[in-house]
Amino acid sequence: MTAHAPITAASGCSEPVVQRQRGQHAVFCGLTGIIWMHRKIQDAFFLVVGSRTCAHLIQSAAGVMIFAEPRFATAIIEERDLAGLADAHEELDRVVDQLLSRRPDIRLLFLVGSCPSEVIKLDLCRAAQRLDKRFNPDCRVLSYSGSGIETTFTQGEDAALAAMVPSLPAKAADSPASLLVVGALADVVEDQFRRIFTDLGIGDVAFFPPRRSTDLPAIGPGTRMLLAQPFLAETARLLEGRGATRLSAPFPLGVEGTSAWLDAAAAAFGIGQAAFDAATAAPRERAARAMERYRPQLAGKSIFFFPDSQLEAPLARFLANEAGMRIVEVGMPYLHRQHMAPDMGLLPAGTLITEGADVDQQLDRCRAARPDLVVCGLGLANPLEAEGLNTKWSIELVFTPIQGYEQAGDLAELFVRPFNRKQRLSVQLPAKAATHQAAAPTGGA
Numbered sequence: 001m002t003a004h005a006p007i008t009a010a011s012g013c014s015e016p017v018v019q020r021q022r023g024q025h026a027v028f029c030g031l032t033g034i035i036w037m038h039r040k041i042q043d044a045f046f047l048v049v050g051s052r053t054c055a056h057l058i059q060s061a062a063g064v065m066i067f068a069e070p071r072f073a074t075a076i077i078e079e080r081d082l083a084g085l086a087d088a089h090e091e092l093d094r095v096v097d098q099l100l101s102r103r104p105d106i107r108l109l110f111l112v113g114s115c116p117s118e119v120i121k122l123d124l125c126r127a128a129q130r131l132d133k134r135f136n137p138d139c140r141v142l143s144y145s146g147s148g149i150e151t152t153f154t155q156g157e158d159a160a161l162a163a164m165v166p167s168l169p170a171k172a173a174d175s176p177a178s179l180l181v182v183g184a185l186a187d188v189v190e191d192q193f194r195r196i197f198t199d200l201g202i203g204d205v206a207f208f209p210p211r212r213s214t215d216l217p218a219i220g221p222g223t224r225m226l227l228a229q230p231f232l233a234e235t236a237r238l239l240e241g242r243g244a245t246r247l248s249a250p251f252p253l254g255v256e257g258t259s260a261w262l263d264a265a266a267a268a269f270g271i272g273q274a275a276f277d278a279a280t281a282a283p284r285e286r287a288a289r290a291m292e293r294y295r296p297q298l299a300g301k302s303i304f305f306f307p308d309s310q311l312e313a314p315l316a317r318f319l320a321n322e323a324g325m326r327i328v329e330v331g332m333p334y335l336h337r338q339h340m341a342p343d344m345g346l347l348p349a350g351t352l353i354t355e356g357a358d359v360d361q362q363l364d365r366c367r368a369a370r371p372d373l374v375v376c377g378l379g380l381a382n383p384l385e386a387e388g389l390n391t392k393w394s395i396e397l398v399f400t401p402i403q404g405y406e407q408a409g410d411l412a413e414l415f416v417r418p419f420n421r422k423q424r425l426s427v428q429l430p431a432k433a434a435t436h437q438a439a440a441p442t443g444g445a
């Protein structure tokens with residue numbers, strides 16, 4: 001365990017204070033992204049090339065979806081494969097053959113790299129190219145790495161989308177402007193945004209990833225892209241390389257974030273204030289009313305974020321500005337300064353942001369601060385709960401639809417829940433203790 005002194009890059013007192021840290025961290029690997037992406041791209045299949053540990057991770061984490069037709073599996077690299085790469089390639093071809101003959105409905109197959117495939121230097125990119133030649137056009141075969149050696153859990157989505165970018169068709173340079181929303185959103189959220197864009201008068205809108213892998217949006221210099229998720233650095237870079245222009249905006253969490261996010265699109269498409277107000281007034285009003293219900297339960301309470309999902313800064317902005325919470329620290333796995341600038345600019349002055357992780361130092365600061373609520377990964381939640389701290393699992397915020405006006409209240413409610421749970425427990429426990437005391441004399445009689 002290293003305990004590097006943090007390199008401080010402090011800014012003026014009106015801006016957030018950013019510290020960089022290096023050390024041990026505790027987050028899931030990029031395989032975790034399969035759990036929400038397999039729901040989103042409905043004709044895709046994710047074949048993890050990994051160990052039994054990898055199989056166990058996605059099966060147990062995705063166990064809740066057991067009733068759906070599974071769209072992920074693990075090709076286990078056995079120990080014998082470590083001895084010969086040729087064997088591993090043959091085995092992979094055999095598994096893919098079997099899978100695609102049994103499941104002709106699969107239109108996009110991702111070979112997902114893992115720690116073991118990386119360790120034995122199995123070139124999945126080459127394997128995917130070879131298999132793609134064989135199965136295209138019935139099924140495209142792409143690859144990306146979800147290995148814990150190089151990805152945190154939300155980077156899995158970035159890697160998968162980045163792998164898809166080269167397959168996007170090109171849009172003619174003189175095509176009229178179109179909008180591309182980038183990042184997996186729940187279908188219900190996507191539908192709500194589409195309706196608002198239509199009301200705004202932006203007709204040519206596509207979402208990436210698409211629900212069907214064959215509905216790929218065309219990209220070119222006319223593409224204006226709005227990021228819906230804050231962990232898509234590589235995907236955005238590749239889309240910019242294809243000519244797309246990124247619209248700078250906070251992420252669409254809460255009333256403030258959603259309004260500013262939509263406003264960035266409206267400004268890019270020359271939509272005036274009156275039209276913007278007409279399209280957004282009703283849902284904005286509904287969201288503000290929903291927030292009124294939860295704000296009293298959150299206002300004044302302190303919150304500490306461990307670095308995990310990369311959603312931490314937009315969440316902190318939402319909780320500080322719309323729910324009145326006090327931010328102790330915002331830990332983030334990495335800080336993409338350009339993508340994050342609009343949210344950071346809206347954080348309360350002097351908010352401490354830590355980039356990277358040194359989990360021991362963070363635990364020390366968290367224990368010293370005794371915040372009312374801690375947002376962290378599953379691995380830290382149980383020990384912190386045992387110490388009497390109230391926790392919220394950050395992974396839940398990635399699985400749950402939280403973007404947009406209609407979800408603002410639900411998002412606040414997710415942070416109210418741990419307080420309600422604690423309250424219920426504290427009411428139940430004394431009641432139980434009283435029952436025991438009352439029962440004891442009877443039992444002894």
Ligand code: SF4
Pocket residue numbers: 029030031050051053054055057113114115116146147148149
């Ligand atoms: S990819 Fe690595 S970190 Fe993720 S489950 Fe497999 S072995 Fe574990």
